[in-house]
Amino acid sequence: MSQHGRYADGRSYTLPDSWTPVSAALLETTLAKALTALAGDSSTQRLSYFYNPSGEYAGTSFLDAGRNSESSIEADDLYAVSRLSITVSNRQGRCLLEPGPARQRANTILASLPSTLAITDDLDAAVLERMWELHNHFRTLLSTGTKDSNHWVFAAKLCARKRPHLFPVRDSQVCGYLSGWKALGAGPDRLGRFATDIQVFAYLMTHEAVSSLLTDLRSSANEAQLRIDRGPLRLLDAALWTQAIESSSRST
Secondary structure, eight states, rough: OEEEEEESOEEEEEEOOOOOOOOOOHHHHHHHHHHHSSHHHHHHHHHHHTTTTTSSSHHHHHSSSOOOHHHSSHHHHHHHHHTTTTTOOOOHHHHSSSSSHHHHHHHHHTTTTTEEEEEEEESOHHHHHHHHHHHHHHHTTSSSSHHHHHHHHHHHHHHHHHHHTTTTOHHHHHHHHHTTTTTOSTTTTOSSSSHHHHHHHHHHOHHHHHHHHHHHHHHHHHTTTOOOOOHHHHHHHHHHHHHHHHHHHTOO
């Protein structure tokens, strides 16, 4: 029997056979953390730092990084990802930019995921499997001697660059913050694995309270004349990451 993931608006979607539904406890924890990151004047202030074009945070650079081709990986994409504290190795770059099997496979999977497809749409097992294929393809381009965390973070950020409505910008800071700084990895209440993280973000992005706070945050940013990402998933990414960094710095 197929397993199902949960949207917060009452809908459900079919999971691939190898995926396990996220626990209600983890969804509750991540929702509380997301609401904290989105609420209050401090969220707008954090965005002002993140999107300051004269500062060292990457918001505007990632937003402005050249042309984002819908159908292929280009040098602009690798520059954009490098703004998010990712080192793109020579081997990775050549695999993705030069004609060959790695570039062809990436472009083939991209073609199967429409650029308009959003994480709030009616996902199904087939879409989720193609999402995993793209993420896994990017992840395996790193040499085996590189730390595993660098594999999945590079993959997560390049996926988010190419399909910004579908893939969240996942890294250890965001996943750590959302889970209450629990260790990342396998387990019913842990983040840091693709199958778990995607279900969590699908839930958050369809929650009425999250949507309302994102609208409020966008209005506050507009009043402050901040140039921010247009898509709601990217805006949630920015709010979560800046809150995670602030929360992490307070605990050290």
